[in-house]
Amino acid sequence: MRHRNSWVIISICVLFLNGCAIFQDYTRKSAPARLAVSIGDYAGALNVFPPSAVRGGDKILIRMERGTLLQDMGKFKDSTVEFEAAAALIEAAERRAVISASRTAAEAATLIINEKTLPYEGADFEKIFIHTYDALNYLMLKDLGGARVEIRNAYRRQQELQDRHYRELEQARKEARASEWEGLFAQAEPGTYERLAQSAQDVQSIYQNAFAYYISALVYELNKETDEAYIDLKKAYDAAPRCRFIQRDLLRLSRSLHYGDDFERWKTLFGAPDQAPQDGIDIFVIFEAGLAPYKEQLTIPIPTASGLFAAAFPVYQFSPSSVLAGRVRCGEQTETTCLVSDTDAIAARNLLDQFPILFAKQIARTTLKAVATHQIDRRRGAGTAFLANILALITEQADLRTWSTLPKQVQIARLTAPPGTSRVEIAALPGGGERSSLDIPAGTKHFIILARAPDGVLTIQSQAY
DSSP states (O other), X not given: OHHHHHHHHHHHHHHHHTTXXXXXXXXXXXXXXXXXXXXXXXXXXXXXXXXXXXXXXXXXXXXXXXXXXXXXXXXXXXXXXXXXXXXXXXXXXHHSOSSOHHHHHHHHHHHHSOGGGSOOOOOHHHHHHHHHHHHHHHHHTTOHHHHHHHHHHHHHHHHHHHHHXXXXXXXXXXXXXXXXXXXXXXXXXXXXXXXXHHHHTXXXXXXXXXXXXXXXXXXXXXXXXXXXXXXXXXXXXXXXXXXXXXXXXXXXXXXXXXXXXXXXXXXXXXXXXOOOOTTOEEEEEEEEESOOOEEEEEEEEEEETTEEEEEEEEEEEOOOOSOOEEEEEETTXXXXXXXXXXXXXXXXXXXXXXXXXXXXXXXXXXXXXXXXXXXXXXXXXXXXXXXXXXXXHHHOOOOOOOXXXXXXXXXXXXXXXXXXXXXXXXXXXXXXXXXXXEEOOTTOSEEEEEEEESSSOOEEEEEEO
């Protein structure tokens, strides 16, 4: 019976391999879109992810990619449709009964083949970004009610995902050999673990996102809910304490809310606040630089009773960027944007946090393949066992799916322009050669600018309140 089961496994694998889409390399698939984004061709990038591609195991990921690109093109309503469809699909998948025929079969397939047999549901940090970027869509549509809904969704998801991750992590740590992952990872390709760990060191938790909190604070302030805005600013400060615009807003709001003790505390930490012009124009800039990391495969040899077996894991590769920051010029004022969200660091932290869980699954998969190959060797001979080993090697592929069109960094700037100011200029640094000037409509109280510069090519969207 075991002999027959081994051949059933091999037959299933062969059928999967025969042109099955799950063995496609998503990094290669998304490369043309990333190239198009790097030169500011968002329509060209969108063609890589047409509506017809929203199907199968990658449909959530394709919707996330489409949502980003449509936002970059200023098609905020269409972007919202994609983000909200992706969020609904993710939550439906999470609500699905843990024990069901389809889920059990799919998870069993991950033990036989690899993680790519499961539909992609997004990394935890991606699930939080969906709601943050959707809130930004609503801001650009002047729909503060919709933005508040997405803010609440982001809060809820952060807590739900954090709780679930800790449960999964605790379970993974109970598995035999669970503690081996870090040592084997570090030995497999010297420098890879250190590079990820160094990138992730400034991110204490992916479930506390300064960008999400700062967008939330802006929405609350525009809605004249300054108490709520102040609470979220403090959370943003905890996640990004070096951002001077968060510091300035803490000073400004604590003073306007008459929180004397808080104001004195912030003044001690940051210095006395500058005097802003009375009835000035609040200019808020969201500046997206570079491109998010992509995934490549790292092969790690795992020792078993039957010898060494190669196990495949995904690792992030970081994309260099020629853009370091944005410059905002308005009248006599000039500000440089500062970092609130580093996708490289967040992705690296997310992967390192998930690695014990991935490793526990990989140990189970490697053990299953080793036992099956050993049985074939005993029952069918070395030749058949050799073929089984080749099949095991071919099917051992890392899941390289990731939200590839996100920016590398999100930076912000905020300044108060004198009343009557009519123009603001945005430039990418260093160099500042690529710049854009925007007209500020008369009567504007708040002016929101969304700028993206993947590789120096600026794309600007704006909204006046």
